[in-house]
Amino acid sequence: MLDYAALSALAAVVREGSFERAARSLSVTPSAISQRIRALEERVGCALVVRDSPCRATETGRRLCQHVDHVRLLEQSLHGALPALAGQGEARVPVPVGVNADSLATWVAAPLAAFAAAQPVLLEVSVDDQDHTTEWLRSGAVLAAVTATARPAAGCNSFPLGAMRYVAAASPAFVRRHFGEGVGAGSLARAPSLVFNTKDELQSRWARRLCHRDVQLPRHTLPSPHAFVTAALAGMGWGLHPTGLIDAHLRDGSLVELVPGTPFDVPLHWQHARAAGGMLDGLTSEVLAAARKALLQP
Amino acid sequence: MLDYAALSALAAVVREGSFERAARSLSVTPSAISQRIRALEERVGCALVVRDSPCRATETGRRLCQHVDHVRLLEQSLHGALPALAGQGEARVPVPVGVNADSLATWVAAPLAAFAAAQPVLLEVSVDDQDHTTEWLRSGAVLAAVTATARPAAGCNSFPLGAMRYVAAASPAFVRRHFGEGVGAGSLARAPSLVFNTKDELQSRWARRLCHRDVQLPRHTLPSPHAFVTAALAGMGWGLHPTGLIDAHLRDGSLVELVPGTPFDVPLHWQHARAAGGMLDGLTSEVLAAARKALLQP
Numbered sequence: 001m002l003d004y005a006a007l008s009a010l011a012a013v014v015r016e017g018s019f020e021r022a023a024r025s026l027s028v029t030p031s032a033i034s035q036r037i038r039a040l041e042e043r044v045g046c047a048l049v050v051r052d053s054p055c056r057a058t059e060t061g062r063r064l065c066q067h068v069d070h071v072r073l074l075e076q077s078l079h080g081a082l083p084a085l086a087g088q089g090e091a092r093v094p095v096p097v098g099v100n101a102d103s104l105a106t107w108v109a110a111p112l113a114a115f116a117a118a119q120p121v122l123l124e125v126s127v128d129d130q131d132h133t134t135e136w137l138r139s140g141a142v143l144a145a146v147t148a149t150a151r152p153a154a155g156c157n158s159f160p161l162g163a164m165r166y167v168a169a170a171s172p173a174f175v176r177r178h179f180g181e182g183v184g185a186g187s188l189a190r191a192p193s194l195v196f197n198t199k200d201e202l203q204s205r206w207a208r209r210l211c212h213r214d215v216q217l218p219r220h221t222l223p224s225p226h227a228f229v230t231a232a233l234a235g236m237g238w239g240l241h242p243t244g245l246i247d248a249h250l251r252d253g254s255l256v257e258l259v260p261g262t263p264f265d266v267p268l269h270w271q272h273a274r275a276a277g278g279m280l281d282g283l284t285s286e287v288l289a290a291a292r293k294a295l296l297q298p
Numbered sequence: 299m300l301d302y303a304a305l306s307a308l309a310a311v312v313r314e315g316s317f318e319r320a321a322r323s324l325s326v327t328p329s330a331i332s333q334r335i336r337a338l339e340e341r342v343g344c345a346l347v348v349r350d351s352p353c354r355a356t357e358t359g360r361r362l363c364q365h366v367d368h369v370r371l372l373e374q375s376l377h378g379a380l381p382a383l384a385g386q387g388e389a390r391v392p393v394p395v396g397v398n399a400d401s402l403a404t405w406v407a408a409p410l411a412a413f414a415a416a417q418p419v420l421l422e423v424s425v426d427d428q429d430h431t432t433e434w435l436r437s438g439a440v441l442a443a444v445t446a447t448a449r450p451a452a453g454c455n456s457f458p459l460g461a462m463r464y465v466a467a468a469s470p471a472f473v474r475r476h477f478g479e480g481v482g483a484g485s486l487a488r489a490p491s492l493v494f495n496t497k498d499e500l501q502s503r504w505a506r507r508l509c510h511r512d513v514q515l516p517r518h519t520l521p522s523p524h525a526f527v528t529a530a531l532a533g534m535g536w537g538l539h540p541t542g543l544i545d546a547h548l549r550d551g552s553l554v555e556l557v558p559g560t561p562f563d564v565p566l567h568w569q570h571a572r573a574a575g576g577m578l579d580g581l582t583s584e585v586l587a588a589a590r591k592a593l594l595q596p
Contacts, residue, residue, distance in 0.1 A: 015496070016496060017496050017497075021496075024512075024514060025514060027514070054496070092490065092516055101522070104520075104521075104522045104525045105522060105524055105525065109520075109522070109524070109525035109528035109529060110528055110532060112520075112525075112529070112534075113525075113528055113529040113531075113532035113533075113534040114532050114534075116490075116518055116529070116534040116535070117472075117532050117533040117534045122490060122516055122517060122518050122519075123518045123519065123520070123534070124518070124519040125518075125519055125520050125521060125522075125525075126519075126521070127521050127522065174415075192390065192414070192420060198313070198314060198315050198319075198352070199315075214322075216322060216323060216325070218390055218420055219420060220414055220420050220421045220422070220423075221420075221421065221422040221423055221424075222402075222407075222410075222421070222423045223402075223423060223424070223425050224399070224402045224403060224407070224423075224425065225524075226403055226407070226523075226524055227402045227403065227407035227410075227411075227423075230407035230408055230411055231407060231410070231411040231414070233411075234408060234411035234412050234415050235411075235415040236410075236411040236412075236414040236415045236421070237414070
């Protein structure tokens with residue numbers, strides 16, 4: 001069989017980002033970590049870690065880390081069946097999960113937390129947009145993810161979650177100032193929009209659907225869903241907000257829809273690695289139940 | 299003088315991450331962008347852009363982008379003094395700013411938004427922890443930042459903002475389950491903590507101050523200040539929360555301090571590039587006024 005002490009060292013370096021921190025987390029010396037990884041690299045015949053700051057896995061290294069995650073989860077399921085196996089000091093199992101920022105800011109934090117509070121795991125949540133979390137699943141960087149893609153990544157199961165509803169909104173003063181003569185390609189090309197980061201295409205997609213052509217939007221960048229709302233309230237720009245975050249503001253009139261009746265729905269899916277076994281089934285049930293309440297069901 | 303059309307192309311590629319998106323944002327063809335950057339690279343004698351996905355600036359490229367930002371801000375101040383210069387369709391000036399996630403989730407979003415709503419700028423807010431925003435200032439990636447460092451980066455002015463107060467807190471059920479026999483090195487080594495990301499040392503620093511030695515904490519990773527609170531409420535782990543985000547929960551008892559009377563204060567500073575001129579003075583006043591109300595003053 002493979003050398004699991006060496007594989008644990010590799011996983012720790014990739015998780016912690018440095019040999020020193022990995023050594024501390026496994027309570028061994030950095031030179032022990034370094035020897036184990038070198039031995040593994042000699043056996044596999046290629047580099048497994050890019051010695052950078054922070055350290056990163058090579059493609060082969062990433063594949064091995066994924067294997068370690070799977071084995072750990074399988075062990076955990078075994079502990080469930082054979083409680084005698086699970087020592088008192090048994091370490092919690094790391095479960096890397098990818099979610100989009102808007103889901104984390106609204107509905108998905110609660111089911112993740114409920115799962116993590118009940119199970120002997122350490123959740124490692126990474127955030128990117130729903131198109132990029134699929135990449136993470138494919139590369140094995142995460143065991144489960146909220147994605148925009150229905151088609152299961154290799155080795156994954158996929159479940160529809162429903163749609164996240166967004167509304168294009170801004171403060172009444174902002175609308176008066178920038179859209180006094182209506183919302184169209186001309187006014188949208190001048191009024192500053194809010195985007196989460198340079199990869200965020202939601203505002204452009206909404207504008208394209210409205211105007212039937214591409215509009216080059218001036219963009220403020222603000223990578224925080226809650227700061228997005230604060231910025232909209234202050235009249236900094238218009239943007240697409242998850243309805244869950246601005247319902248109260250729409251009701252009290254501090255934010256208004258740019259064009260009433262033009263919500264933008266983004267269907268989301270939950271995917272998880274099949275090989276990770278029964279442990280993720282509990283997480284999947286929690287996530288699906290929360291999505292059923294929070295997201296728009298077909 | 300330098301070729302500012304070429305410099306604008308460079309800045310657009312770095313900002314947008316690709317030649318295609320840069321071309322769209324400047325309303326020219328991708329081949330025009332590519333020619334301008336090649337000409338600039340020949341003149342400077344080294345690569346300015348790493349053609350990757352996304353494209354990144356080389357160190358020299360970054361230095362030139364910083365120069366473009368400064369010149370744009372100086373032009374903007376000139377427009378203030380000579381309104382006739384500022385054409386109607388004058389493009390807004392990009393202002394890259396670095397802040398820490400907890401500041402963005404609490405007090406700094408409002409002054410940033412107030413500034414951006416009033417000035418002809420496009421704010422580009424990047425988030426990292428307060429130790430790393432200093433790096434961005436140094437490298438010229440941002441013109442202003444909330445930092446943990448009082449000492450001004452080269453070419454910057456520095457202003458004390460006051461301290462962000464954190465409290466180590468968890469749900470009452472979590473405290474009963476994991477700290478029934480008190481909070482010490484032993485219980486902290488077993489109870490899962492919450493960290494924002496692998497660089498987040500707050501929890502470790504608080505534990506070290508309490509126990510007078512390093513404690514290896516089991517860690518859930520959750521890169522969202524609001525999800526941090528949701529996770530704490532659900533009993534997923536203990537962590538250091540900005541008091542602004544959990545005051546109400548401490549009052550109604552849904553969260554409790556792990557060890558009453560052990561807040562952790564992180565002094566913050568505002569730094570901005572001197573060369574960027576008068577435009578940033580307005581932003582600085584807004585930020586300092588908001589900090590005076592929200593942060594702990596010495």
